[in-house]
Amino acid sequence: MNERILIVEDEPGLLLTISDRLTSEGYNVESAETGHAGFKMVLEGLYDLIILDINLPGKNGFDICRDMRGKGINTPVLMLTARGEVIDRVLGLKLGADDYLTKPFEMIELLARIEALLRRNSNSKQQYSTEKGFHFADIYVDFEAAEVFKNGEKVELLAQEYRLLRYMIENRGKTVSREELLSDVWDYNSAPTTRTVDVHIAWLRQKLEPNPKHPRYLITVHRLGYKFISNP
Numbered sequence: 708m709n710e711r712i713l714i715v716e717d718e719p720g721l722l723l724t725i726s727d728r729l730t731s732e733g734y735n736v737e738s739a740e741t742g743h744a745g746f747k748m749v750l751e752g753l754y755d756l757i758i759l760d761i762n763l764p765g766k767n768g769f770d771i772c773r774d775m776r777g778k779g780i781n782t783p784v785l786m787l788t789a790r791g792e793v794i795d796r797v798l799g800l801k802l803g804a805d806d807y808l809t810k811p812f813e814m815i816e817l818l819a820r821i822e823a824l825l826r827r828n829s830n831s832k833q834q835y836s837t838e839k840g841f842h843f844a845d846i847y848v849d850f851e852a853a854e855v856f857k858n859g860e861k862v863e864l865l866a867q868e869y870r871l872l873r874y875m876i877e878n879r880g881k882t883v884s885r886e887e888l889l890s891d892v893w894d895y896n897s898a899p900t901t902r903t904v905d906v907h908i909a910w911l912r913q914k915l916e917p918n919p920k921h922p923r924y925l926i927t928v929h930r931l932g933y934k935f936i937s938n939p
């Protein structure tokens with residue numbers, strides 16, 4: 708699978724140059740031009756690498772880097788700094804950036820840094836084999852503690868609700884049938900029915916959805932089952 712790279716950069720010309728080049732190198736590229744839009748995408752946790760400019764409208768690169776690390780998102784970050792700003796480089800690395808590149812730079816140099824970071828990350832993935840948590844909307848699911856937070860406040864979930872939520876998140880973007888959920892999430896000895904799935908989905912919606920009657924994240928797929936969408 709192609710590696711996914713997010714570029715957060717507010718200079719349209721530079722953004723276009725980088726994204727065209729990375730796309731032609733076979734990377735899957737997405738971009739954001741403001742700090743807030745970029746941070747929202749970072750929280751999806753779907754990227755293999757983030758290229759992050761420092762001076763951005765809304766939320767700067769330092770804040771994005773610090774906040775994502777604070778939430779346990781360990782995606783490698785390559786920071787773009789302006790020429791001669793030594794302070795920026797030091798601060799960036801301190802706040803959790805993995806590498807930096809000074810503007811203006813050669814594309815070949817950028818590509819080399821990207822490859823090095825991706826390689827380093829795939830080596831370390833063997834030690835940290837799973838995601839630590841997942842963000843969507845104002846929800847954070849902490850996979851290590853098996854806890855869920857909404858707006859920073861802990862949400863009490865039944866063990867089965869948690870297992871269902873985690874399964875949906877791990878299969879995000881994919882329609883899963885009730886039968887699949889029963890066999891993968893439920894213990895067959897408890898002899899549940901597809902109705903059990905519907906009830907648990909409804910409970911999760913009550914606890915997590917902004918408007919449970921019109922779910923945005925835990926979606927019903929007519930006649931087929933359910934789908935979790937993290938970025939509706």
Ligand code: CA
Nearest residue numbers: 717760762763
């Ligand atoms: Ca900028």
